[in-house]
Amino acid sequence: MRILVVNAGSSSTKLRVVDPADESGARADLAAIDASDIATEGLRAAIVGLGRVQAVGHRVVHGGTEYRAATLVDDHVVARLTALADLAPLHQPASLAALAAARAVLPDVPHVACFDTAFHATIPDAATTYALPRDWRERWPIRRFGFHGLSHAYAARRAAELLGQPLDELQLVTAHLGAGASLAAVAGGRSVDTTMGFTPLEGLVMATRSGSVDPGLLLWLQRTVGVDVDALSDGLEHRSGLLGLGGTADMRELLAAAEDGSPDAALARDIYVHRLRAGIAAMAASMNGLDALVFTGGVGENAAPIRGRAVDGLGFLGLSLDAQANERGAGDRVIGSAGGAADVLVVASREEVEIARQVGSLLAS
Numbered sequence: 009m010r011i012l013v014v015n016a017g018s019s020s021t022k023l024r025v026v027d028p029a030d031e032s033g034a035r036a037d038l039a040a041i042d043a044s045d046i047a048t049e050g051l052r053a054a055i056v057g058l059g060r061v062q063a064v065g066h067r068v069v070h071g072g073t074e075y076r077a078a079t080l081v082d083d084h085v086v087a088r089l090t091a092l093a094d095l096a097p098l099h100q101p102a103s104l105a106a107l108a109a110a111r112a113v114l115p116d117v118p119h120v121a122c123f124d125t126a127f128h129a130t131i132p133d134a135a136t137t138y139a140l141p142r143d144w145r146e147r148w149p150i151r152r153f154g155f156h157g158l159s160h161a162y163a164a165r166r167a168a169e170l171l172g173q174p175l176d177e178l179q180l181v182t183a184h185l186g187a188g189a190s191l192a193a194v195a196g197g198r199s200v201d202t203t204m205g206f207t208p209l210e211g212l213v214m215a216t217r218s219g220s221v222d223p224g225l226l227l228w229l230q231r232t233v234g235v236d237v238d239a240l241s242d243g244l245e246h247r248s249g250l251l252g253l254g255g256t257a258d259m260r261e262l263l264a265a266a267e268d269g270s271p272d273a274a275l276a277r278d279i280y281v282h283r284l285r286a287g288i289a290a291m292a293a294s295m296n297g298l299d300a301l302v303f304t305g306g307v308g309e310n311a312a313p314i315r316g317r318a319v320d321g322l323g324f325l326g327l328s329l330d331a332q333a334n335e336r337g338a339g340d341r342v343i344g345s346a347g348g349a350a351d352v353l354v355v356a357s358r359e360e361v362e363i364a365r366q367v368g369s370l371l372a373s
Contacts, residue, residue, distance in 0.1 A: 011367050012061040012114075013360040016041060016106035017099065019187050021051060025058050026364035034058040041105050048109040055113045064119045065367040066107050067158060067359060069099035069208070071123035073149045078126070078366040081107065081119040089121065095207050096155075098217075098245055120370055122363045127157025130198040135294065138206070152210070154202035156184040160192040162362040163304040166355045168197075170340060171300060178299045181291040183284070184357070185314070186305035187215040187257070191284075193291035201294035203287050209244055212287055213280045215257035218248035220283075250276050259307045259314070281317045288322060298325050300351040309356055319344065319352055326350040 010033075015022040021038040036054040066081070070092045079085060086107065093100040111119055136152040137145070144150055163182040168175035175197040182192045189212040193201040203211030213219045221244070229235040235243075243252075251257040254265065254276030265273035292298040301322075303315055312335050319329045326349025333343040337354070344352030 009062045009368060009371075010060065011364040012055065012058060012064045012110070013067070013363045013367075014055075014064060014106050014110055015067040015359060015363075016102040017067075017187075021102070021106060022360070023051075023054055023058060024360040025061060026360055041102055041109075048105055051106060051109045052113050055110055061114070061117060063117055063367050063371060064110050064114055065363040066103060066110070066119060066121050067124065067363060068103045068107075068121045069124045069155060070096040070153065071121070071125045072153075073151070075121065075123050076126050076129040078120050078122045078370045080370070081111070081121050085121060095153075097241070098208070118371060120367045122158060122366045124155045124157045124159075125153045127161045128154030128192070128199045128202050131200055131202065135201045150206060152202070152205040154190070154192070154199065155204045155208045156188065156190045156192070157199065158359045158362045159184045159304060159357050160190075160194065160199065160202075162358050163302045163355045164192075164194040164197060165362075166340060166358070167300055167302045167353050170342060170353055170355070171351060173299075179292075179295045179297050180300050180302055181288050181298060182302045182304065183288065183308050184305040185212075185284070185303065185308035185311070186357070188217065189214045189219075189284075189305070189307070191287045191291050193294045195295045201291055203291075211283075213253075213276075213283050214249045215259075216246050216249045216251045218244045218252070250280065253279060259311050263311065263313055277314075277317075281314060281321075284314070284318050285321045288318065289325065292325055298327075298350045300353055301327055302353045302355055304355045304357045306357075309354055315343070315352075315354070327352055 011026050013024045013026055019040050021041050023036040025034040027033055038050060038054060041048055041051055068089060072092045090104055138150060160182045164180050165175060167180055168178055180194040182194055184190050188208055190202055190204045192199050209217055211219050226240060250262055254262045254273040256262050262273050262276055266277045307314060316329060316334055319327050329344040329352055337343060340355050342351055342353050
C-alpha cells in the first residue's frame with residue numbers, strides 16, 4: 009500500500025508517500041497554507057504530481073476528548089475537528105484546509121486523521137487534571153491533552169530499536185524540539201506525562217510561543233494594562249519564545265548571535281535550556297526512573313550546543329554525553345552512554361512513518 013502522508017504544520021506543509029517498508033518515496037515540501045483557495049491550489053497540484061496512492065493519512069494536531077486513535081474521515085469528523093480549531097489556532101486550520109484539498113483531489117481513497125493528542129490519551133488523571141473548580145471541569149473538556157504525539161511515538165519506537173531492547177521495558181524521555189517543543193515521559197511504550205497541556209502553548213519555550221506563563225500575569229495584563237484577548241493571543245503565539253527573547257525564532261541564528269556576544273541571544277539560549285533541563289527532570293520523576301533521553305525535531309536533531317548544555321546539568325539522572333558523537337555524528341545514533349546510567353540518543357523525526365503505520369493498522373483491522 010502506497011500511503012500519502014499530509015503534514016500541514018504552522019510553518020510548512022510536507023507531503024510524503026510512504027511504502028510498506030516504511031520508506032519515504034515521492035515527496036513535496038510547500039509553504040504553510042491557510043484556508044484560502046489560492047493557498048491550497050499549489051497543494052492540490054502537488055498531490056496530483058505524487059502519483060497514485062491507496063490511502064491518505066493526515067496529521068491533525070487536536071483530537072479533543074473524542075478522538076483517541078486514528079479515525080476514518082467523513083463530513084461528520086471534519087465538522088467535529090473544525091469545532092476544535094480554537095484550541096490549536098496555529099495548526100488546526102491548516103490541517104483542515106489540507107484535508108479538504110486532499111479529499112477533493114482524491115475522493116475515492118480512504119482519508120485517515122492521525123492525531124498528535126492521541127498518543128497522550130494514556131496519561132493518568134493525576135497528570136492531566138487541572139486544579140480548577142469542579143463545575144468548570146464538568147461543564148467543559150478542560151484537561152491537559154498534550155501534543156506532538158506522532159513524533160513522540162515514533163521517537164520512542166526508534167530508540168528501542170537502536171538500543172536493542174523491547175519498548176515495553178523502557179522508561180524514556182522523548183524531547184521533540186522544533187518550532188514547537190514538548191517533552192513526553194514514555195513508560196513501557198505509553199505516554200504517562202508531557203509538557204504541553206490544554207493547548208500547545210503550555211510547557212517549554214518555543215520559537216515564537218511563550219511556553220508556560222503565570223496565569224496571574226495574563227490577568228494583570230488584561231485588568232491593569234488593558235491588553236485585550238486578541239493582543240494576548242498574538243503575543244503569546246507569535247511574538248514570544250526565542251523571538252521575543254532573542255530577536256529571532258531560528259535557533260541557528262540565535263546560537264550564532266550568542267557566540268558573537270549578543271546578551272539577548274545568550275539569555276534566550278539560557279532560558280530555553282533552563283526550561284528544557286527542568287522539564288526533562290520532571291518527566292523522569294513522573295516515571296520514577298530513566299533509561300534514555302531521546303532528542304528529535306529540527307532543534308533536537310541539529311543543535312548540538314543545546315543538547316550539550318541540557319545534558320550537562322542532568323548528571324544526577326545518570327546522563328552524560330560523548331562530546332565527539334554529539335558534535336560530529338549524523339543520523340539516528342547513541343550520543344551518550346559510557347559511564348552513565350542512562351543513554352542519550354538522537355532520532356530523526358519521522359512523523360510520516362508513524363502516520364503511515366497508523367493508517368495501515370486501521371485499514372487492515
